[in-house]
Amino acid sequence: MSDRVIGVIGGSGLYAIDALEGATWTTLTTPWGDPSDAILVGELEGTKMAFLPRHGRGHVHAPSDVPYRANIDALKQLGVTDILSVSACGSFRDEMAPGDFVLCDQMIDRTRGRTSSFFSSGCVAHVSLAHPTCDRLRSAALGAAQGLGITVHNGGTYLAMEGPQFSTLAESRMYREVWAADVIGMTNMPEAKLAREAEICYLTVAMVTDYDSWHPDHGEVDINQLLATLGANVAHGAALVAAMPAALNGPREACPQGCDSALQFAIMTAPEKRDPALVAKLQTVAGRVLG
Ligand SMILES: CSC[C@H]1O[C@H](OP(=O)(O)O)[C@H](O)[C@@H]1O
Numbered sequence: 001m002s003d004r005v006i007g008v009i010g011g012s013g014l015y016a017i018d019a020l021e022g023a024t025w026t027t028l029t030t031p032w033g034d035p036s037d038a039i040l041v042g043e044l045e046g047t048k049m050a051f052l053p054r055h056g057r058g059h060v061h062a063p064s065d066v067p068y069r070a071n072i073d074a075l076k077q078l079g080v081t082d083i084l085s086v087s088a089c090g091s092f093r094d095e096m097a098p099g100d101f102v103l104c105d106q107m108i109d110r111t112r113g114r115t116s117s118f119f120s121s122g123c124v125a126h127v128s129l130a131h132p133t134c135d136r137l138r139s140a141a142l143g144a145a146q147g148l149g150i151t152v153h154n155g156g157t158y159l160a161m162e163g164p165q166f167s168t169l170a171e172s173r174m175y176r177e178v179w180a181a182d183v184i185g186m187t188n189m190p191e192a193k194l195a196r197e198a199e200i201c202y203l204t205v206a207m208v209t210d211y212d213s214w215h216p217d218h219g220e221v222d223i224n225q226l227l228a229t230l231g232a233n234v235a236h237g238a239a240l241v242a243a244m245p246a247a248l249n250g251p252r253e254a255c256p257q258g259c260d261s262a263l264q265f266a267i268m269t270a271p272e273k274r275d276p277a278l279v280a281k282l283q284t285v286a287g288r289v290l291g
């Protein structure tokens with residue numbers, strides 16, 4: 001068994017991965033509350049994999065209420081080193097058409113009121129988020145997606161909005177024309193921030209379901225059409241996940257980009273000034289540097 005553990009956070013439409021061998025739904029608790037659901041833990045080609053449905057089976061949690069901290073803590077408890085976030089999204093680009101995949105390398109966070117850090121007063125930390133997703137994971141996913149014949153775009157900016165309503169036409173135009181976002185969804189922030197704080201490599205695999213509301217030929221988001229496209233996309237998403245162990249083959253080396261050492265010099269609060277209760281809560285995600 002390799003020391004790499006692949007975590008998959010399944011978004012809308014992706015609630016299980018059938019290909020996992022010897023898989024069992026495992027219930028975990030965390031100091032940040034319960035994760036979205038039990039986690040399906042199994043193995044594929046000698047690599048341990050852990051699958052967590054972001055909204056829970058049956059789509060219980062709204063984007064604003066997903067327990068993002070608990071989800072990342074629970075995956076870290078399972079030893080997850082690399083997370084693929086398989087997420088539905090709208091597109092701001094003609095060429096990123098419904099059915100296509102976009103492997104995102106940048107993000108804009110427009111969410112409001114979500115707790116976006118494990119750290120706070122009593123244990124303050126500042127990690128870099130200049131490159132919020134992992135390039136090594138992106139290269140591997142690119143090769144795997146191309147091998148499966150998926151139309152895939154290498155790079156793109158994901159705008160995370162609060163939701164649950166879709167954007168107004170004015171917002172959609174602004175995100176596209178002024179902010180140069182490529183795709184839009186409601187969930188990958190603060191997820192990506194928390195994964196970085198937990199020193200887990202993270203990649204957004206955005207599955208395009210619609211053109212949001214800016215496109216003159218497509219009108220506004222039609223949820224029935226979106227769900228139909230999602231149904232087709234999800235099979236590709238599951239196939240991509242199943243191809244990842246082979247794509248990441250070989251022993252896991254330290255992340256060249258430093259995702260897995262993000263906390264090395266990040267904690268600012270002097271050891272004697274740290275809040276013991278908060279430090280105890282941080283053991284899973286930051287125990288490596290907190291001791
Ligand atoms: C079903 S459309 C809106 C919904 O889908 C996306 O969820 P996820 O990112 O978990 O795939 C989007 O962010 C919204 O939550």
Ligand SMILES: Nc1ncnc2[nH]cnc12
Pocket residue numbers: 088089090091161166167184185186209210211212213221226
């Ligand atoms: N247009 C859109 N906006 C936000 N989230 C989405 N998820 C799928 N399509 C979306």
